[in-house]
Amino acid sequence: QVQMVESGGGVVQPGRSLRLSCAASGFTFSRYAMHWVRQAPGKGLEWVAIISYDGSHKHYANSVKGRFTISRDNSKNTLYLQMNSLRVEDTAVYYCARPKVGAVFDYWGQGTLVTVSS
Amino acid sequence: DIQMTQSPSSLSASVGDRVTITCQASQDVSNYLNWFQQKPGKAPKLLIYDASNLETGVPSRFSGSGSGTDFTFTISSLQPEDIATYYCQQYHTLPAFGQGTKLEIK
Numbered sequence: 001q002v003q004m005v006e007s008g009g010g011v012v013q014p015g016r017s018l019r020l021s022c023a024a025s026g027f028t029f030s031r032y033a034m035h036w037v038r039q040a041p042g043k044g045l046e047w048v049a050i051i052s053y054d055g056s057h058k059h060y061a062n063s064v065k066g067r068f069t070i071s072r073d074n075s076k077n078t079l080y081l082q083m084n085s086l087r088v089e090d091t092a093v094y095y096c097a098r099p100k101v102g103a104v105f106d107y108w109g110q111g112t113l114v115t116v117s118s
Numbered sequence: 119d120i121q122m123t124q125s126p127s128s129l130s131a132s133v134g135d136r137v138t139i140t141c142q143a144s145q146d147v148s149n150y151l152n153w154f155q156q157k158p159g160k161a162p163k164l165l166i167y168d169a170s171n172l173e174t175g176v177p178s179r180f181s182g183s184g185s186g187t188d189f190t191f192t193i194s195s196l197q198p199e200d201i202a203t204y205y206c207q208q209y210h211t212l213p214a215f216g217q218g219t220k221l222e223i224k
Contacts, residue, residue, distance in 0.1 A: 035213070045154075045162065045205055047213040059212055062119070095161055103209030104152055106173070108161035 002026040002107045004096050009112030012086055022079040022096030022109055030054070030074040033099060036081050038092035039111075048094070049081065050103070064090075086116045120144050122206055124216035130224045137193040139219045141206035146186050150210040153182055153191045155202045156218075162205065166191065198223060 008020040022034070036048040049060045049070040058070050069082040079096050093111040100106040121144040131137050141151065149169040154162040164173045166182035169189060179194045193200055201223055206216040 037213075044218045045156075045207070045215040047207075047215065050212070061212070100167075102150065103207070103213040104164065104167040105154075105162070105207075106164050106167075108163075111161060 002098070004098065004107060004109035006094060006096055006109040006112035009094065009114045011115045011117060013118055014086060014088055014116055016086055017082070017084045018086060018114060020081040020083065020094055020112060020114070022081075024077045024079065024096075024098070027098070027107075029072075029077040034070075034072060034079045035097045035099065035103065035105065036070060036079075037095045037097050037105070037108075038090075039095070040089070040092045043092075046092070047103075051079070083114070086114075088116050090114060091116045120147060120208055120211055120214050122208055122214050122216040124204075124206055124219050126219060127217065128220040128222065130222045131196050132224045133196055133198060135196045137196050137200075137221065139191045139204055139206075139221075141184075141189040141191065141216050143187045143189075143208055143210075147208040147210035149185045150208055151182075151184065151189050152207045152209070153180075154205045154207065155200075156205065157202045165204075196221075196223075 003025045005023045035050045051070045067085045071080045095111045096109045097105040098107040123142045125140045151169045153166040156162040170182045181192045203218045203220045
């Protein structure tokens with residue numbers, strides 16, 4: 001069965017960096033584009049970034065552009081999100097999401113909480 | 119960027135009621151519109167994709183309609199397990215979500 005497990009969240013000070021991982025299984029990871037979506041505490045969903053199936057194309061939300069980098073290792077079936085220059089407003093649960101087509105997210109991880117606080 | 123506006127932000131209804139949520143896009147998104155259900159502490163769950171297609175395994179009391187800029191999500195007969203927050207999401211351009219509609223039992 002399809003499973004995605006995020007890790008790497010935690011408490012970090014403003015301005016510092018953190019790398020999230022999303023380990024995928026149960027499907028052919030290298031055939032799918034992958035996304036990160038986040039949710040601040042008590043708030044709605046916010047799309048963060050997409051990476052193409054082969055890693056050659058990437059797009060970001062304006063709120064994270066220039067600070068976050070999405071990447072993948074298809075040999076390890078793992079998606080990453082490198083987050084630099086973190087801000088208090090980046091505090092959120094971060095989900096990886098797999099689209100079955102386009103950006104129709106049919107599978108999500110359980111999420112990992114990132115807290116940016118001094 | 120395309121903005122998605124859901125209405126209402128919160129809704130209280132009784133078991134068995136017909137519930138309707140609307141979602142308006144700031145520009146034409148064709149039928150690239152999905153609906154998700156999210157329960158507290160859980161990841162979102164896909165219910166409807168491409169405006170009106172019911173995801174496999176989702177009860178038929180859920181439905182969606184619309185195209186262009188105006189969309190509707192309906193629960194034909196509200197059940198206690200439907201208590202959740204519902205989000206619309208477009209993907210005509212880079213994905214964007216509505217602000218959510220919190221559904222409560224009256």
